[in-house]
Amino acid sequence: xxxVTQSPTHLIKTRGQQATLRCSPISGxxxxxxxxxALGLGLQFLLWxxxxxxxxxxxxxxxFSGRQFPNYSSELNVNALELEDSALYLCAxxxxxxDYGYTFGSGTRLTVV
Amino acid sequence: xxEVTQIPAALSVPEGxxxxxxxxxxxxxxxxxxxxxxxxxKGLTSLLLIQSSQREQTSGRLNASLDKSSGRSTLYIAxxxxxxxxTYLCAxxxxxxxxTFGRGxxxxxxx
Numbered sequence: 473x474x475x476v477t478q479s480p481t482h483l484i485k486t487r488g489q490q491a492t493l494r495c496s497p498i499s500g501x502x503x504x505x506x507x508x509x510a511l512g513l514g515l516q517f518l519l520w521x522x523x524x525x526x527x528x529x530x531x532x533x534x535x536f537s538g539r540q541f542p543n544y545s546s547e548l549n550v551n552a553l554e555l556e557d558s559a560l561y562l563c564a565x566x567x568x569x570x571d572y573g574y575t576f577g578s579g580t581r582l583t584v585v
Numbered sequence: 586x587x588e589v590t591q592i593p594a595a596l597s598v599p600e601g602x603x604x605x606x607x608x609x610x611x612x613x614x615x616x617x618x619x620x621x622x623x624x625x626x627k628g629l630t631s632l633l634l635i636q637s638s639q640r641e642q643t644s645g646r647l648n649a650s651l652d653k654s655s656g657r658s659t660l661y662i663a664x665x666x667x668x669x670x671x672t673y674l675c676a677x678x679x680x681x682x683x684x685t686f687g688r689g690x691x692x693x694x695x696x
Contacts, residue, residue: 476628478628503682505683505684507686513688514686514687514688514689515674515686517683517684517685520682520683527682528681528683560626562628562629564629564684566682569682570616570617570678570682571617571636572634573617573619573631573634574619574631574676574678574684575631576621576628576629576630576631577628578627578628579626579627579628581626
């Protein structure tokens, strides 16, 4: 069974540009979570999608947005990139209700220069 | 708001030692607690999942316990090996179904 896959692995963007990160959940998982892990900081919750809807978002500005597609894959968009957006972005998926816990992908390393 | 604290922040031990990593949380109304391992620059690997109705879970040399009433979980690593070197994270899930993470314990096991 394939795990959670994220692409690209690395992404380098210039300040002010837009970045798009992608996540494919484990087959059968309907929920997708996005987290930001900046250097030296813990995992900060960004967004939660379930059944195509945004269920909750963390304390991040509106330029962080995303969506979930009918096949449950998800996209995270970061507009007007700032230097402090440089971080490892992690995606996790789960079954409804999270009885079986959360499975994470390997992450996308975003560097803003 | 749930807050998760992990102690110690860092740990360096010789190979073979038995280790105890601690995780405490402020809101005891949790759904489950999950321990993860993260290697530098990599994603998270799930180690153990404890449901709120359970007291402990075991997998190989790892044992995790949960005491909801005191807001604590402990990850016990037996006979540590250099390959155990990583950051260990605990995540607590409450009614929001959003995992809240501690800052982690950075473990180095030297030969």
